[in-house]
Amino acid sequence: MSSLVLLFIFYTETTQAQQFTTTNAQKLIFTNEDSLNAGSSTQKTVISGYGSAFYQRNFNQQQSVMTLERAVLFLGHQFSNKISFFSELEVENAKVEGGVSNNAEVSMEQAFLKFNLNANQYLVAGLFVPRIGILNENHLPVNFNGVERPMVETLIIPATWRELGVGFYGSSEKIPLNYSIAVLNGLEGENFEHGTGIRGGRPEGNLASANNIAVTASVQYYWKNFKFQVSGYTGGTVTLSPKGSDSLGLNSGAFGTPLYLGEADVQYESKGISFKALGVYIAYPEAGKMNTVYGNNTATGMYGFYAELAYNWLHKSNSKASFISFARIEALDMNATIAAHGEGIYDGTEKQTHLIVGFGYLPMPNVVIKADVRLLHTGPQNPALIINPQPNALPYQQNNQFLNLGIGYSF
Amino acid sequence: MQMERRKFLESACRACLLAGAGLLISDLTACNTSSKITQLPISQNTISLPVTSFLNDPIQIVRPDGWLYDIAVRKTGTEQYEALLMQCTHQQNQLIRGSGAYICTLHGSQFSLDGQVKKGPAELPLTKYSTRIDQGQLIIQLKTSTR
Numbered sequence: 001m002s003s004l005v006l007l008f009i010f011y012t013e014t015t016q017a018q019q020f021t022t023t024n025a026q027k028l029i030f031t032n033e034d035s036l037n038a039g040s041s042t043q044k045t046v047i048s049g050y051g052s053a054f055y056q057r058n059f060n061q062q063q064s065v066m067t068l069e070r071a072v073l074f075l076g077h078q079f080s081n082k083i084s085f086f087s088e089l090e091v092e093n094a095k096v097e098g099g100v101s102n103n104a105e106v107s108m109e110q111a112f113l114k115f116n117l118n119a120n121q122y123l124v125a126g127l128f129v130p131r132i133g134i135l136n137e138n139h140l141p142v143n144f145n146g147v148e149r150p151m152v153e154t155l156i157i158p159a160t161w162r163e164l165g166v167g168f169y170g171s172s173e174k175i176p177l178n179y180s181i182a183v184l185n186g187l188e189g190e191n192f193e194h195g196t197g198i199r200g201g202r203p204e205g206n207l208a209s210a211n212n213i214a215v216t217a218s219v220q221y222y223w224k225n226f227k228f229q230v231s232g233y234t235g236g237t238v239t240l241s242p243k244g245s246d247s248l249g250l251n252s253g254a255f256g257t258p259l260y261l262g263e264a265d266v267q268y269e270s271k272g273i274s275f276k277a278l279g280v281y282i283a284y285p286e287a288g289k290m291n292t293v294y295g296n297n298t299a300t301g302m303y304g305f306y307a308e309l310a311y312n313w314l315h316k317s318n319s320k321a322s323f324i325s326f327a328r329i330e331a332l333d334m335n336a337t338i339a340a341h342g343e344g345i346y347d348g349t350e351k352q353t354h355l356i357v358g359f360g361y362l363p364m365p366n367v368v369i370k371a372d373v374r375l376l377h378t379g380p381q382n383p384a385l386i387i388n389p390q391p392n393a394l395p396y397q398q399n400n401q402f403l404n405l406g407i408g409y410s411f
Numbered sequence: 412m413q414m415e416r417r418k419f420l421e422s423a424c425r426a427c428l429l430a431g432a433g434l435l436i437s438d439l440t441a442c443n444t445s446s447k448i449t450q451l452p453i454s455q456n457t458i459s460l461p462v463t464s465f466l467n468d469p470i471q472i473v474r475p476d477g478w479l480y481d482i483a484v485r486k487t488g489t490e491q492y493e494a495l496l497m498q499c500t501h502q503q504n505q506l507i508r509g510s511g512a513y514i515c516t517l518h519g520s521q522f523s524l525d526g527q528v529k530k531g532p533a534e535l536p537l538t539k540y541s542t543r544i545d546q547g548q549l550i551i552q553l554k555t556s557t558r
């Protein structure tokens with residue numbers, strides 16, 4: 001009997017403890033489904049995310065790697081029907097320990113406030129991904145083909161490209177047209193690195209210089225089963241003060257030492273067939289001056305384009321599953337033009353062609369299993385850039401093959 | 412070997428472009444995408460529009476007065492209609508009408524014209540409102556909704 005009383009007291013106290021330990025903040029954190037069941041509630045916090053892991057075999061190097069490429073946590077909150085907060089916290093390659101990264105990274109991929117002006121137009125302010133290219137806005141692994149993201153949208157368009165700023169997005173009420181314009185912090189030209197295009201110059205919200213700024217804009221148009229887009233970007237790349245930049249012979253200011261990017265793409269989807277093509281060009285006219293100061297051998301012109309054809313073999317079935325086979329051809333050159341007068345050195349290895357063939361199986365739209373093979377061909381290595389010649393280093397091979405296996409999810 | 416690889420890549424590229432061009436031509440007869448939005452007053456938690464609105468386009472996008480989200484109304488058969496809230500079920504972003512799909516530009520979710528998830532991260536179908544026909548008017552009941 002006494003045992004029963006003790007058990008009752010224990011149960012009652014436990015239950016009360018559970019009730020008292022639910023804080024107001026916790027009450028606001030619903031699961032995805034809970035918040036949706038909350039219907040038109042004006043206070044909603046949503047937790048979701050995405051991630052991917054892969055195995056890659058590099059046949060030239062006879063090396064294989066496996067990594068948890070990304071694990072991203074979304075946290076969003078709807079303050080009211082008009083104001084929301086969105087964020088993505090990303091951990092790349094699983095582990096950052098004691099400041100030693102080994103290519104790992106913990107970063108905010110997005111964190112911005114969204115202000116709905118009406119059903120067609122809204123403003124965003126904070127750290128966000130501007131509408132440039134296809135992948136930047138659609139970078140979830142379930143939404144692109146291939147284990148790896150397209151090379152052109154990694155090395156030429158440095159997706160996921162996020163910056164701090166303010167953006168205005170809208171869509172026409174009369175015709176199927178979307179538009180966007182955004183003012184962002186500029187790139188840090190001193191951090192451009194030979195071999196990665198402009199990727200190293202993205203501050204990504206980390207104490208970005210506001211001495212130089214950038215403007216980007218895009219237009220999308222839907223016609224039949226096609227979606228067309230053009231986007232552009234221009235911005236200054238010198239982060240120094242006027243005095244500092246003058247002393248180095250660089251043009252400073254909001255759009256000083258400008259970089260221009262132009263992009264166009266088209267996507268098609270019907271009856272299980274999808275096709276996409278993208279072209280991008282970057283012009284950096286004063287790269288030579290930057291190379292003289294910083295010695296990072298940035299090109300004055302870079303280009304990239306790709307085309308992809310895919311077919312979903314299960315499109316006629318009633319199930320939610322997809323089995324997509326695809327082929328993508330990509331060509332890019334990170335030094336299509338270089339500065340004159342010895343202010344740039346051509347590197348043939350930066351002119352690359354990639355052919356990717358593979359498949360993705362999605363048992364449901366939120367989970368994917370992928371496999372593909374990538375064939376790489378590059379131009380020859382410039383002997384002037386070889387620091388460690390044979391026999392200390394193996395001879396450069398212009399052709400390589402990679403086998404990729406991966407998984408991805410989003411929710 | 413290098414030349415063979417180059418030729419192979421050139422051929423693959425040409426094949427992709429040809430296939431793309433073929434798709435473009437074959438699609439010329441497909442239906443167009445319109446995004447004209449009709450603003451409608453709310454009366455007793457309902458909105459209404461004439462059924463004749465669907466003569467030219469089986470999908471009409473309507474916006475109840477004061478709402479920040481549109482409703483896509485689709486004629487699915489003789490006197491059969493479906494009304495879907497154009498609000499992403501992932502993080503409540505407004506959807507836009509794409510080609511054969513409703514698209515969220517925030518994270519890339521896509522929904523088919525009947526509201527089912529085509530692409531994640533959304534997992535739940537779009538909110539559906541009940542409809543009825545009364546004297547040539549399609550009445551959409553805003554208060555109760557289902558998935």
